[in-house]
Amino acid sequence: MLAETGIDSVTDRTLTRRLPGYPKASFRAALSAACTGHAGLGPASLVLYDVTTLYFETDAGDGFRESGFSKERRLEPQITVGLLTDATGFPLAVRAFKGNEPETDTMLPVINASKQPTSCPM
Numbered sequence: 001m002l003a004e005t006g007i008d009s010v011t012d013r014t015l016t017r018r019l020p021g022y023p024k025a026s027f028r029a030a031l032s033a034a035c036t037g038h039a040g041l042g043p044a045s046l047v048l049y050d051v052t053t054l055y056f057e058t059d060a061g062d063g064f065r066e067s068g069f070s071k072e073r074r075l076e077p078q079i080t081v082g083l084l085t086d087a088t089g090f091p092l093a094v095r096a097f098k099g100n101e102p103e104t105d106t107m108l109p110v111i112n113a114s115k116q117p118t119s120c121p122m
Contacts, residue, residue, distance in 0.1 A: 004038060004090070006034075006038060007034065028093075028095075029113065032092060032093040032113070032114055033114075035090065035091060035092045035093070036092050036093075036114050036115075038090070039086040039090055039092060041086065041092075045086070045087070046086070046087040047084055047085065047086060047087070047092065047111065047114075048084070048085045048086075048087065048089070049082060049083070049084050049085075049107050049110065049111070050082070050083050050085075051080060051081070051082050051083075051103045051106055051107075052080075052081050052083075053068070053070060053071070053078045053079065053080050053081070053099070054078060054079050054081060055070065055072075055074050055076045055077070055078040056076055056077050056078065056079075057076060058076065058077060059076070060077070061077040061099065062077070063098075064079065064096075064098055064099070065077035065078065065079055065099055066078070066098055066099040066100040067099060067100065068080070068098075068099040068100035068101065068102075069102070069103070077099055078099035079096050079097065079098065079099050080096070080097040080098070080099060080101050080103060080106060081094065081095070081096050081097070082094070082095050082096075082097065082106045082107065082110045084110050084111065084114055092114050093110050093113065093114045095109070095110050095113070
């Protein structure tokens, strides 16, 4: 994916050293900005958005993994994951939401966040 965005590939050692920074919001925002820049999106670009839920085999939620609407009628705690791609399916952004967050409330935050310019830290 790095090569497709125009960023030089790095070694496994570099990836391992930088691993603690990858879950940070600033890194994810910069990576999404690089992907969006690579896709060359403009005001009339088509983007696709999909939502899924991931459930956890536990009885109690923890504030993020919470019981919510499940298409499979599951009662276990879950999270909601939204994926934004360009028209060719190239990933632009992925974001996790609380399990009790309605799917309809996840689309605009992901799309609006992808429109914010951010420089890539790599």
